[in-house]
Amino acid sequence: MMFRVIRVLAAALLSATLASAQVANHPPTCPNLRKASPHPTASQILAAQEQAAADPNVILSPEPVGNIGLLRYALRDYADCTGDAGCYWTDLDAQTQRALNALESGVREARRGAKLALVLDIDETSLSSYCESIAEDFGYIPDRWEKWIVSNEAAIPIPGTVRLVKRAQALGVTVFFITGRPEAQRAATEANLTAAGYAAWHHLSLRQAGAYPSTTAYKAAERAKIQADGYTLLLNMGDQWSDLQGQPMAQHSVKLPNPFYYLP
Template sequence: MKALLPVLQLFILATFVATTHGSFELDIADQIIHLLRPKPGAGGRHVDDNVSCLSWRLGVETNNIIDWTTVPAACEGYVGHYMLGQQYRKDSEVVAHEAYLYAESQNLTDDGNNLWIFDVDETSLSNLPYYADHGFGVEVYNSTSFNAWVLEGVAPALPESLKLYKKLLALGIKVAFLTGRGEAQRNVTETNLKNVGYDTWEKLILKDSFYSGNTAVMYKSSERKNLEESGYRIGNIGDQWSDLLGTNVGNRTFKLPDPMYYIS
């Protein structure tokens, strides 16, 4: 894996505006999701004498390191530099491109039942502005401050996912959003998605009280089962393994990078 760039770079924060389908012509992948000031030495810190932070991230992304509650203190800077740097965007681009190549290769029937499931946070929308302000290694998840951020409704799109979304629609594939956000956040989530370019979808599924106490795997498996029993053939992309594990996962799943937090 390429090392993070060791030089100081500065990118301006891109403004994401919902437009008509003409926005499909924009080079979405070149848009920026947060002010970037990576520092030298991002890959040099260690969790212990034997395991580097890069190796820790590999373990997280391959689901070999599970049930962790926070980024190791020694790796907070590394994770921040990765998320705000070019490598995170490149990794996301590779995943989104492979997802599109798979979708394009299918012999799609024109019956309206082809559906692609997108997770929301760190898949369709990026919360990097929040984490850049609050840190990447918080000891305990602060639901109050995060929910306050969500209710602002200003999360930018992850550009690679938005590009994939546009391309899937052009192939005639419908889109559903399946998120762990609660029903109380439906209106702000709808508005946020539309404002950054996700202007149409088949379903927006949020977690209601029926699933209280259930894991994300159980909740999302159940909702995917409902979709398949309704006749949909599904593809699936998310940043958490809990988006992709369980039952009724679809014909193919695609995992976006996210070493910031773990959801079971």
Template sequence: MASGQSLTPIFVFLLCLVSTTASPSVIQILRENTVSEYRNLRIDDDPFCESWRLSVETNDAGYWSTIPARCLQFVEDYMTGERYSYDSEFVAQDSLAFAKTVEMAGDGRDSWVFDIDETLLSNLPYYEAHGFGSESFDESSFDSWVDLAEAPALTASLSLYNDLKQLGFTLFLLTGRGEYQRNVTEKNLLDVGFTGWERLILRGTSDQGKPAIVYKSEKRKELQDEGYRIHGNSGDQWSDLLGFAIARRSFKLPNPMYYIA
């Protein structure tokens, strides 16, 4: 614009417009919102829920109890669609690529630890009937599901499991399930194709009440004390992987349905 004089009316107009339409100010509104309120500001559900899932999978979210109500359809679509399978396959491929770099000693002490639920076995049929993580966890109904011994194998994990066995790894299964579920757990694993593990470790009486991260760390330490070298550890929870006596490499499978500390 050639003349600066014509800017003045426009500036006055804009100033009046802002003063009449933005009171209280946008800055003031945002400052008055708490963090939780800000998270509830309207954003399209899919981008919001994708970002929420990233926060969960990277453990940035910390402790959480149920999925956001607005993400129910998102989690259902993710878990029952191709994306969950693709993500699980990527984890398996990365795991196998690392496993192939391990120099095996040939003494049976090179080992890999697997969690079971949402790592080897999928409880998706149970969670389909219980809101994909939108409902509070009910131990009694979940135990009834476990007793059926009908959980399908995670296809990518079964393939990885068999590949590791072929490479000569000694395989340990470390689960938060109780000792009283040993028979049904073994049956379920065998029925869907998991065979040849060295030891299935479940919570005993002395393990009850311990946080998962403590219980699983203690069991890994016992394996190390026996002389086993834990090269890899696969689990769907950070509490499967963190703590002490950790593996050389840990591999986190996707699970946006629940969190175990």
């Protein structure tokens, strides 16, 4: 019990440090994060391609799939961008604001006394793996990911979702988390959610290995349990289509941007 308390306090301290350094619509400050290496701009890459295409002595090869190195450049630029539009953190914050607008509208239109539910995914919806993704150059190394995701460093909030949850709770909406993380990560996930600023959620669902044929089936089944308990699924928000699809669906489904990885 004492270890758990210490872990939560340590995670809260780290999260507070990250939050204090984070500006709205900007990426968080990551410990020991290397700076992006210099690389050609999109216009420079296009100019090089056009120059080659115009040279009659160059025999071009068909390239039906985008170059992964160039895609990594684009992902890093999008993730680190701090402009007013066309930047990941700005787009993310704008979409969570649309979710907040839909939530407030749904509450106003709900029948009196209805039990309303807000359903949230965790990774790239409630907590951000930006720092780990950048550290691995947008690759996935299972051993490193599994170690990082249960560490205090994984308590990085997505500010717009924190605002959404606090507003939902102020309006009497019950909050549920449904994540594809395994049951073995429950304690670490709860600690990091708490450190990131989430509190008083009603239930956290984690996935049991082999219990469902797909993420879509698992998350739909968990939403069905919420509905069976008498709740109206007012709003469901996630970064993957598998977070949102399948029956029953919420009255409002909000898809957050995530160009970094895909989960079927």
